[in-house]
Amino acid sequence: xxxxxxxxxxxxxxxxxxxxxxxxxxxxxxxxxxxxxxxxxxxxxxxxxxxxxxxxxxxxxxxxxxxxxxxxxxxxxxxxxxxxxxxxxxxxxxxxxxxxxxxxxxxxxxxxxxxxxxxxxxxxxxxxxxxxxxxxxxxxxxxxxxxxxxxxxxxxxxxxxxxxxxxxxxxxxxxxxxxxxxxxxxxxxxxxxxxxxxxxxxxxxxxxxxxxxxxxxxxxxxxxxxxxx
Numbered sequence: 001x002x003x004x005x006x007x008x009x010x011x012x013x014x015x016x017x018x019x020x021x022x023x024x025x026x027x028x029x030x031x032x033x034x035x036x037x038x039x040x041x042x043x044x045x046x047x048x049x050x051x052x053x054x055x056x057x058x059x060x061x062x063x064x065x066x067x068x069x070x071x072x073x074x075x076x077x078x079x080x081x082x083x084x085x086x087x088x089x090x091x092x093x094x095x096x097x098x099x100x101x102x103x104x105x106x107x108x109x110x111x112x113x114x115x116x117x118x119x120x121x122x123x124x125x126x127x128x129x130x131x132x133x134x135x136x137x138x139x140x141x142x143x144x145x146x147x148x149x150x151x152x153x154x155x156x157x158x159x160x161x162x163x164x165x166x167x168x169x170x171x172x173x174x175x176x177x178x179x180x181x182x183x184x185x186x187x188x189x190x191x192x193x194x195x196x197x198x199x200x201x202x203x204x205x206x207x208x209x210x211x212x213x214x215x216x217x218x219x220x221x222x223x224x225x226x227x228x229x
Contacts, residue, residue: 006178006217013049021048028110029079032103036073039102046076046146046172047219054144057168057224058083063141067162068092069123069155070147070172074103080144081112090116091130093123094147124151127158138164146172149194152201156225160210163227171205174198175221 007013025033025048036045046054054076058066063084071077071094080090094100097120107113119126130136140162145155152171159169174180176198179191187195202223205213211225 006175006220017048021052024052026079026082028082028106029075032073032075032078032106035102035106036075039073039099041072041099044072046079050172050218050222051076051079053216053218053222054170055079055083057170058142061141061166061168063168064088065140065142066090067127067140067143067159069143069145070094071100071118072096072146073099074107076144076146077116078103078107078110078112080142081107081115082110084115086115088115091126092116092118093121093126094118095120095122123148124154124158127155127162131158131161137161140164141167143167143169144172145169149173149197149201152197153204156205156208160227165227165229167227169211169225169227171201171223171225173220174202174215174223175217177220180221 029051033045033048036042058080065088066080066084068077068080068090071092077090077092084090097118100118104113107116141164143159143163145152156169163169176194177191179187179195180199180202184192202215205211205223205225210227210229212228214224216222216224
């Protein structure tokens with residue numbers, strides 16, 4: 001797959017994948033990665049080094065009840081399904097069911113489809129609907145967000161109500177191709193709208209006393225937030 005990493009050389013990123021990620025990658029994830037490599041929007045897939053740390057986070061918090069916003073072909077969804085217990089559940093939200101169905105046969109073959117409730121929808125209405133049931137408040141262990149950057153803060157406000165204290169939410173693409181550290185005139189046109197949104201979101205997260213955070217340079221940048229109040 002094409003690199004999504006921001007390390008100083010492609011060779012160094014390749015070394016990380018070949019020495020650490022690939023030897024531990026379950027076969028269903030490898031199969032889904034290979035299928036996704038042929039997709040014209042393959043760079044939308046979760047970065048492989050980010051996927052490895054996400055797997056560890058899921059296990060560290062003993063995640064059982066999770067939310068995923070932005071599914072694409074399902075790499076991060078499948079790794080979550082493989083990591084949570086047999087009776088675990090994932091509410092997976094995406095507007096594009098066609099992309100999800102590319103990975104669905106592999107998910108089925110892996111025997112984890114029963115853990116997934118795929119909802120074809122924009123995310124905000126689904127989150128608001130979940131919050132109408134007070135039993136959902138503070139009941140989720142983990143959330144992953146990789147869609148619709150303009151609504152990251154709106155997602156954050158709702159997810160903090162859904163997450164339990166000690167729960168984790170991970171936001172993808174929070175370094176936005178490295179553009180967050182560049183001047184406007186140095187930033188390619190494609191990245192400019194997302195650059196402003198990402199910089200603003202990063203400022204808001206840094207000022208949010210409800211969470212402990214780490215902006216980690218995995219893939220295109222992931223911000224890991226642990227709810228502490």
